[in-house]
Amino acid sequence: MIKRDLYLILLTIILHACDVFEYHPYDTKLGNEYENINKREIEKIKNKSSSGTFKFAFMGDTQRFYDETEKFIDHINGRSDIDFIIHGGDVSDFGLKKEFIWLEDRMKRLKIPYVTLCGNHDVLGSGIEIYSTMYGPLNFSFVYNRVKFICLNTNALEFDYSTPVPDFDFMLEEIKPTDDYDRTIFVMHVPPGDIEFNNNVKMTFAYQIKQSQNLLFCLHAHTHTFAINDYFDDGTLYYGCDSMQKRSYLLFTVTPEGYDYELVHF
Amino acid sequence: MLKFVLGIIIFVLCFPNSSHAQSDSINEVTLKYEHRIEKYKKRWSNIIPDYTKIQFAGGMGLLSAGIGWDYGNKHWETDLLLGFLPKFSGDEAHATITLKENYIPWKVTLSHEADFSQWMLEPFTVSLYFNKIFGDTFWQKPPKKYPKGYYYAATNLRINLAFGQRINLHFKNPRFSNTMCVFYEVCTNDLYIMCAVQNKTLKLHDIFSLSLGIKFQIL
Numbered sequence: 132m133i134k135r136d137l138y139l140i141l142l143t144i145i146l147h148a149c150d151v152f153e154y155h156p157y158d159t160k161l162g163n164e165y166e167n168i169n170k171r172e173i174e175k176i177k178n179k180s181s182s183g184t185f186k187f188a189f190m191g192d193t194q195r196f197y198d199e200t201e202k203f204i205d206h207i208n209g210r211s212d213i214d215f216i217i218h219g220g221d222v223s224d225f226g227l228k229k230e231f232i233w234l235e236d237r238m239k240r241l242k243i244p245y246v247t248l249c250g251n252h253d254v255l256g257s258g259i260e261i262y263s264t265m266y267g268p269l270n271f272s273f274v275y276n277r278v279k280f281i282c283l284n285t286n287a288l289e290f291d292y293s294t295p296v297p298d299f300d301f302m303l304e305e306i307k308p309t310d311d312y313d314r315t316i317f318v319m320h321v322p323p324g325d326i327e328f329n330n331n332v333k334m335t336f337a338y339q340i341k342q343s344q345n346l347l348f349c350l351h352a353h354t355h356t357f358a359i360n361d362y363f364d365d366g367t368l369y370y371g372c373d374s375m376q377k378r379s380y381l382l383f384t385v386t387p388e389g390y391d392y393e394l395v396h397f
Numbered sequence: 398m399l400k401f402v403l404g405i406i407i408f409v410l411c412f413p414n415s416s417h418a419q420s421d422s423i424n425e426v427t428l429k430y431e432h433r434i435e436k437y438k439k440r441w442s443n444i445i446p447d448y449t450k451i452q453f454a455g456g457m458g459l460l461s462a463g464i465g466w467d468y469g470n471k472h473w474e475t476d477l478l479l480g481f482l483p484k485f486s487g488d489e490a491h492a493t494i495t496l497k498e499n500y501i502p503w504k505v506t507l508s509h510e511a512d513f514s515q516w517m518l519e520p521f522t523v524s525l526y527f528n529k530i531f532g533d534t535f536w537q538k539p540p541k542k543y544p545k546g547y548y549y550a551a552t553n554l555r556i557n558l559a560f561g562q563r564i565n566l567h568f569k570n571p572r573f574s575n576t577m578c579v580f581y582e583v584c585t586n587d588l589y590i591m592c593a594v595q596n597k598t599l600k601l602h603d604i605f606s607l608s609l610g611i612k613f614q615i616l
Binding site: 152155156195198224225237255 | 453454455456457458459480482484485486487488491493528530532534535542543544548550552555584586588589591592595596597598599603604606607608609
């Protein structure tokens with residue numbers, strides 16, 4: 132009996148020790164806690180209750196900026212007025228599994244839900260396989276407080292034509308009016324016009340976005356610099372956030388009448 | 398017929414030792430040839446691997462196996478390993494190849510048992526190795542579609558650094574290998590070091606991982 136217990140203890144130790152072995156920097160072996168995070172977090176967002184006005188933070192490009200990310204998380208955990216966070220992509224710099232885990236181990240300390248987009252760096256190596264397992268589909272959407280957030284993969288340069296980027300079928304499906312939302316916000320990693328974007332279709336993209344229900348604005352990361360652009364001179368504003376290195380994020384307050392933004396340094 | 402017989406007699410008379418001389422020169426040529434072959438074999442024998450090695454984890458695959466050579470009084474080793482990486486949650490499995498240089502500064506004999514075996518400790522090893530992973534999504538130079546300098550680190554080649562310890566058991570009556578060596582290493586790579594240098598919140602245990610191995614010394 133004691134012998135069997137000893138074997139059990141030994142087995143537990145060995146299983147735990149498995150984490151200390153790394154097969155390869157690009158291996159895709161992930162524990163259950165690192166699977167389908169976006170789905171889990173969107174569930175949390177849906178379960179949140181809010182009155183007409185809400186706030187969310189938008190940041191991105193946390194690649195290799197773990198010190199700054201920790202400060203960001205401490206800052207966010209110190210305030211209670213933000214409902215959720217959107218990470219605009221580039222979790223990793225080289226598509227290494229450990230980069231994703233290093234970031235996720237920090238993000239899970241957040242007291243509020245967060246969703247994460249896929250950046251162009253997250254596609255490198257076996258990064259795309261890790262992103263898909265960890266966070267889920269590259270195109271996704273969720274509704275909070277009757278506002279629909281449509282999150283798109285716009286990293287066209289990383290894919291060939293077998294993967295549509297941006298995925299117009301997905302967009303067409305998502306912009307259909309439904310009972311649960313009245314307004315739309317588009318979120319992407321790469322803005323139109325960037326070399327990473329499929330600029331052959333950028334006008335079509337602009338047109339398609341315009342067809343959505345009461346478009347508020349668009350969000351992007353990738354450029355590492357805070358900027359507001361009206362890329363197509365059609366009144367649609369694209370807000371770009373600083374990289375995490377610059378220790379800032381964008382804070383949006385969405386009211387029943389409209390919205391407001393603030394660049395917050397921490 | 399007479400002419401032919403006369404010819405032979407004259408030939409034998411004129412060159413009495415010729416047949417002997419001929420066999421001598423043949424012998425000489427044979428000797429030279431054998432000597433050359435000997436040298437040729439000896440030269441090639443230098444690259445007969447001195448040991449085989451199997452390693453678990455270590456940034457080279459789930460399991461790697463290969464051959465190696467030692468030199469410099471067995472203080473230096475070069476390994477050539479092939480690794481296998483299963484697909485896990487990804488789309489495909491991968492093969493890897495590793496060229497690994499090990500330096501073993503000290504060797505400590507632990508026990509002398511003249512007629513049985515001998516234990517020997519190598520208290521510190523340091524290794525530098527290049528690992529290349531094969532697969533469509535891995536490249537050394539960014540594909541031409543990217544602008545210059547868009548991505549700077551090769552995705553298929555990692556430069557790894559490892560420190561370890563080993564214990565050797567030398568058999569007095571070997572059957573397959575004369576010495577069996579078990580070892581562990583802690584390893585990291587160029588990109589992890591780069592990340593750790595830039596971030597105080599990344600600790601040593603974040604960038605180092607463990608690997609285990611076994612070596613069979615044959616020559």
